[in-house]
Amino acid sequence: MRFYLVDDDIMVIRILENIIEEAGLGDVIGHSTESDSAIQDIIMKKPDIVLVDMLMPVKDGTRVVADVKAQAEDINFIMISQVSTKNMISKAYTAGIEFYINKPINKIEVVSVIKRVKEKLTLEKNFKIIESMVSGSAVETKPKVKDSQMRNIRMVFSKLGIMGEKGGEDILIICKYMLDNGITNFDFKVKDICDKLSDNPKAMEQRVRRAINKGLINIASVGIEDYMNENFIRYSNSLYDFENVKAEMDYIRGKRDSGGKISVKRFIENILLVSEVSDWSY
Secondary structure (H helix, E strand, C coil), X not given: CEEEEECXXXXXXXXXXXXXXXXXXXXXXXXXCCHHHHHHHHHHHCCCEEEEECCCCCCCHHHHHHHHHHHCCCCEEEEEECCCCHHHHHHHHXXXXXEEEECCCCHHHHHHHHHHHHHHHHHHHXXXXXHHHHHHHHHHHCCCCCHHHHHHHHHHHHHHCCCCCHHHHHHHHHHHHHHHCCCCCCCCCHHHHHXXXXXXXXXXXXXXXXXXXXXXXXXXXXXXXXXXXXXXXXXXXXXXXXXXXXXXXXXXXXCCCCCCCCCXXXXXXXHHHHCCCCCCCC
């Protein structure tokens, strides 16, 4: 795996370089402390993963991501910054980042996030191989995945607190597969798709279920703290059945012996519907 590092602090670049090399994650093929030169260098060298600081001078990290994605959409970005406001993080995910890491840099977190992105790339590679085997040259004629929808799904996952979950990455792969192949709502079996996308479909299904369940727990916890929270209002009934969210809230409060239930099929259908909404300003 090839990495490129962008930060106006050379010491941060050296720290990241050491973490990547010591953990055996891959090779750092370049770095830059200036945003403009970084954009052209990244496009020329085509790294697999770019770690970029958000608060770069001249052009911030979000602009770097957007400018590179406009010319090389296959390059993956991890944003690093000490700024963690909801608005700036949303803009970063809209631009096309995969994950967001907070400063100061934590070695364990950096290694964990990079491994998640590598796993995602491996899954996507396997998906393309399987798709090519099944469809042959017909792959080229299939409609391209709606990039805006995939970005929106990532943003929703971030708000649900499941963006860093392995099952979250599995769901992204499933959604991409459905969009690429024009699979409509109520016209698929999750098990069948996992069979196509994974050598261990049962494990993939279990990861997906755990991620969706964690999202349920997180959104229920938000509702307990602030019943009028915008994320709770928006997702408690659009992605989940509100009765099950309420049941999970009561379980967390100790008012019942079991929490809410989830439906993998319903969640994936709903996340695709929600991802079509273009207004992400709130």
